[in-house]
Amino acid sequence: MITAFDDALQWIHNRLSLGIKPGLQRMEWMMEKLDYPERRLKAIHIGGTNGKGSTVAFIRSILQETGYEVGTFTSPYIEQFNERISVNGQAISDEEIVELVNIVKPLADQLEQTDLGAPTEFEVITAMAMLYFAKIHPVDVVLFEVGLGGRLDSTNIIHPILAVITSIGLDHTHILGETIEEIAFEKAGIIKGGVPVVSAVEQQEAKQVIEKRAKEGRSSLYDLGKHFTYEHTRSLPEGEEIEFQSVYGDFKGLTIGLRGNHQVSNASTAIMACLYLKKMYAFLIEEEHIRKGVQNTQWPARMEFISDRPPILLDGAHNYEGIQSLVQSIKTRFPNKKATILFAGLKDKKLDKMIPLLDEIAEEIIFTTFDFPRAAKEEDFAVFIGDHRKFIADWNTYIEERKQQTGETDLLLITGSLYFISAIKKCFNN
Incomplete structure (x- = not known):
């Protein structure tokens, strides 16, 4: 049994040597042994090449303004490992990391003896997050950021209430594919049957892939440029000012708390996601929550x-x-x-x-x-x-x-x- 936080962290990081092993079989095996914690979560799944972390931060900030308790699973960490699993922006404690490792480690050791092989670092951290939010610290809603790709990413065992795709770019091409279409196919893999998706993807060839996937799954698609738009009106010392228009509401003079032209798209995507939650899931989100939420958003190492x-x-x-x-x-x-x-x-x-x-x-x-x-x-x-x-x-x-x-x-x-x-x-x- 592991008792010290440093030892727990070392066990997790030692699994980096296993590299990246795309696929869901090891996660499904661990979830079964843990009595399917992922099925207890009210989750939003966020994928894309860039902007995932910032979009998570905007959504979390808006939902927090309404009084919801929001869990987040993000990667990589910036200042401390614990921040990858957080509640209302507060990283879980060292003691909770140790508790989670002592539950997951025996399963990882057992899984290593099977034909599926040992789970990777990202897989055990994902399992820890799902266990934490389902049983140790249940929350109102969890925001899961995709680690790599989407279709075969460890987080893709969840069945979310909403999927969000922020952008498509030529990154991790040695794993995801060499073309925009191939990468879009992997990113669109988080779209589940009947689960709506908000997309801020701009390239036409990527849009077509996402539209096809959504249509096949009978998933409602809310597309940037069609169902919601934005205008970047000016840059401010503390952030950006935008105007937002959508099928569910318009807002003028919004100030977002993150600097950078690209954050305008991320904030708009988050607003569209929250408006959908209000319209279809009766989340108690009002205009003042959106305005304060995007203005108060903070995310490290973004301008x-x-x-x-x-x-x-x-x-x-x-x-x-x-x-x-x-x-x-x-x-x-x-x-x-x-x-x-x-x-x-x-x-x-x-x-x-x-x-x-x-x-x-x-x-x-x-x-x-x-x-x-x-x-x-x-x-x-x-x-x-x-x-x-x-x-x-x-x-x-x-x-x-x-x-x-x-x-x-x-x-x-x-x-x-x-x-x-x-x-x-x-x-x-x-």
Whole structure:
């Protein structure tokens, strides 16, 4: 029996060596042994390439304003592991992690002896979350963020009351497929028969895949541009201002609490989801809850200023589409300013496509690395070195030196892998 939190966490993280094993059979096996906790949940399933975490945050904030107790399952974590399983934004305790591990570990050991093989890290964490929200700390509604893809993702054993798809992009192509259509097929796998779906997908070829899936499952589809729209009216110091229109209601002068042009779409998607819950499931959501909810939304490492003097901006733009959104947001907010960019990414991402985009807003790009198996190293960045680009191994010392040199009007933008951003946040918190 495990008694210490560090030992429980080590057992979980040691399962990273098992890699990614798409499929639902191991999850179904564990759910049966746990007496099907996933069947007790009133859940909303959120998938997509980018924007999942922010959309979860917007929905949670709106529902909290109404007085509902909201569970969330998200990944990866930014500051501490426990935040992956949270209630009303508060991470579960170390003691609860230990309790959950002691329930799930014997099952994982038993499962390893079967033909299905050992469950992965993500699978055991997903099982822990479902057990927690079903039996240990039941909540009014749970928001489950998809880990990877959708169709074969561990979270896809739930039967939600609503599915949400935020976006489609060319990420994880070695697993999900090389084309937008192939990736859309995997993302659309979270659409269950008869379960409605809210989609903010923009590419026509992806829309067709989602429409086909929804039609086959007789699922009502609420599509961005058809059933709900938005207008980005202006950027504010603390967020963005938008107007929202939908089949269930319109709102003018909404202020959202997250910065960035892309957050306008995420907030609008969340609002549409909440309006559906109000209309079809009698959730007690009023206009004031929506206005306060989107305004009060906070989510770490999304255009987050971690220092004002000097200005240091943190953003977890970890793939091509994320970098596109970040660049556009920087151009909007700082039209006459070039930034110094500190970037660390994963070697399996499309660095050759991501880095040229950063040139559009960069005075200088500093590449670095961090302690993570898939982190890009100096040799991976070698082809990009030159002109205003260079590599520095010790990012901690570099940041400390920049903090002394950067003036009030300069901007240091730290971006890349969310695992790198997590290390940055820990450094600043300490």
